[in-house]
Amino acid sequence: MIHRWERGMIGFGVAMLVACLARPVMMTVIADGQRRTIYARGPTVREALAQAGIPLGDLDRVTPPENVSIRPGMVITVTRITQTLEVQEVPIPFPRQILKDARLAPGENRLIRRGEPGIERVTVRITWADGQPVERQEIHRERLRDPVPEIVAVSLLGEVTSMPISGTLVFLARRDAWRVAGETTRILPLTNLGDLDGRVFTLSPDGGFLLFSRAPLTSPRPLLNTLWGLNLRADPPRPQPAGLENVLWLEWSPRGDRLAFATGEPSPGPPGWRAHNDLWIGRWGNGRIEARQVLTPTAGGPYGWWGMAWAWSPDGRRLAFGRTDGIGMLDLGSLRATILLTFPVYETRSAWAWVPALAWSPDGRYLAALVHGPPRSGEPPEQSTRFDLWILAVDAGWARPLIEDIGIWAGVLWSDLGLFFGQARQPEAGDASRYDLYWADHDGSDRRRLFPPEGEIGFGGQPDMRWGPDGRSLLVRYQGDLYRIALPSGRIDRLTARGDIAAMAWR
Known part of the structure; x- marks a missing residue:
């Protein structure tokens, strides 16, 4: 229940508020480079500016804020905020890559490929306050062209030092097999055939036998290759046929007691073969492989x-x-x-x-x-x-x-x-x-x-990589040469300086 005197007080307050709103209030407005005096009834800054005919954009900033009640003598500042987009095409610097070349003399460099910068289209949003830029924000970046790295060949002479090599390390180069004989600087030929195709080049787990495939030179019937073996414990090792043809893949079992291989056949069109998608399991003995087929050919x-x-x-x-x-x-x-x-x-x-x-x-x-x-x-x-x-x-x-x-x-x-x-x-x-x-x-x-x-x-x-016999050396073939990475330190040692190595095996 509201008493009569309370109702009277409420009516008096409303009357006073209406009276205040009806009386214009003098204020100062700074906007658009001008300072002027306005008279407005409000009740807030937003309405006062509207009554004075000063429009506000969606991004404009007002101090004090628009929802603040007006008062006599108030100074209102309007900062005009606009935004524009700037689109530029900027260059992407090209990287420089080093190619080690054993054929170059010490200190000699050779430009293999000129670098070319790439191009990116960058869109930037610029924010302006009263005509002055106050913020630049990247909102989109589109790559138009990738940079082309510059490649420079440098001499590697002096980078290969003599170091001991454990186990049996062999590699394929110039279509023949070679062996690193105990020291990185002592490399001996294992074959003088000139026709190893590199499809099969694998050592037995004990390092005693090397199996490799040879491309057919002349044959009365189509052949992909023939498989040959090399007993590395013989003196001297002599290549001998292993009794297999058209081998696409072959690998020793981890214990070395068996071999698995798959075959194919020559094809007149690219890539030059057609896989049988079969599987054979065999054993190496007396210089030959005896095998049985465990998966018949499929599509x-x-x-x-x-x-x-x-x-x-x-x-x-x-x-x-x-x-x-x-x-x-x-x-x-x-x-x-x-x-x-x-x-x-x-x-x-x-x-x-x-x-x-x-x-x-x-x-x-x-x-x-x-x-x-x-x-x-x-x-x-x-x-x-x-x-x-x-x-x-x-x-x-x-x-x-x-x-x-x-x-x-x-x-x-x-x-x-x-x-x-x-x-x-x-x-x-x-x-x-x-x-x-x-x-x-x-x-x-x-x-x-x-x-x-x-x-x-x-x-x-x-990346072509193999584990060394110690399980802590990773052998990689890179740009036609062999590198050893010692783990866990990550130390890198260059083992060869040939530039023509096509396959490798280390047991």
């Missing part, structure tokens, strides 16, 4: 003419395989194949195909594999240029991505020290990108760049 799925990737498990009981559309495992006891993961085929639209790189964990429980990833934007899945490194639990039945977007030719090795893999410098163009060699923990964390040294040109494709 091999999409792009099956290219062939499959294979990898022995550490215990020699299983073989992982990679096809253009998935990854699986073959149990050599039951001969049962299990598909572990599928993904869209990478559509190359050319005479080559992509298959996953594979590596087993040292305990044989997991597989590391390169997997064709999802599209970056709206392109069809088959045209995605993204490739991720995955971990697959072969017995537990799960798989998950570990490191994303590392490039189509990344490659992978797995040891008790961690994961070793390539990383594309331009993953979105991984088929043409240069690659660096990285090292990460088993879970993908703590990534470290190992090779090549800073400023040098990267690998021109999948």
Whole structure:
């Protein structure tokens, strides 16, 4: 209940407020470069400016704020805020890459390719206050042209020093086999054939036998190659035929008691062969390989003419395989194949195909594999240029991505020290990108760049790497030469200065 005197007081207050609002209030307004006196009834700064005919833009800044009540003598400042867009094409500096060349004299440099700057279109939003720029904010950047690195060849003479090499280290150069005989400066020829094709070049785990493939010179029937063996313990070692032909892939089992291989046949069109997508298991004895077929020829799925990737498990009981559309495992006891993961085929639209790189964990429980990833934007899945490194639990039945977007030719090795893999410098163009060699923990964390040294040109494709006999030396083939990376220190030693090495093996 409101008493009569209370109602009277409320009426008096309303009357006073109306009286105040009706009486103009003198204020000062600073706006558009002018200072002027206005009379307004308000009740707030916003209404006072409107009554004085001073419009406000959406971005204009008012001091004091627009919702503040007016009072006599108030000074109101209006700052006109506008924004404009500025578009510029700015150059991207080109990097300089060093190419080591054994053919150059000491101190000699040679420009191999001139660098060209790239171009980016940069859009900047400029904020103006009363006609003066107060802020520049980049809102969009579009690359119009990638920079082309400058490549300079420099002499490497003096970079290779004599150092001991344990185990058996062999390499393929000038289409023949060579051996590093105990010291990096002592390199001896193993063959004088001039026709090794490099498709098979593998040492037995004990380092005693080298198997290699030879391109046919003349043959009454079409041949891809013939397989030969070399007993490195013989004096002197003499090449002898191993009894196999048309071998696309061959590798010793981890214990060296068996071999696995797959075959194909010559094809008149590119790439020059057609894979059978078969599998044979054999043994080396008395200078020849005796084998039985465990998988009969199949179409091999999409792009099956290219062939499959294979990898022995550490215990020699299983073989992982990679096809253009998935990854699986073959149990050599039951001969049962299990598909572990599928993904869209990478559509190359050319005479080559992509298959996953594979590596087993040292305990044989997991597989590391390169997997064709999802599209970056709206392109069809088959045209995605993204490739991720995955971990697959072969017995537990799960798989998950570990490191994303590392490039189509990344490659992978797995040891008790961690994961070793390539990383594309331009993953979105991984088929043409240069690659660096990285090292990460088993879970993908703590990534470290190992090779090549800073400023040098990267690998021109999948890094070619092998473990040394001590399990702590990583051998890499780079620009036609061999380098040893000592782990965990990461020290790099150059072992050769030839520039023509095409394959390698170290046991």
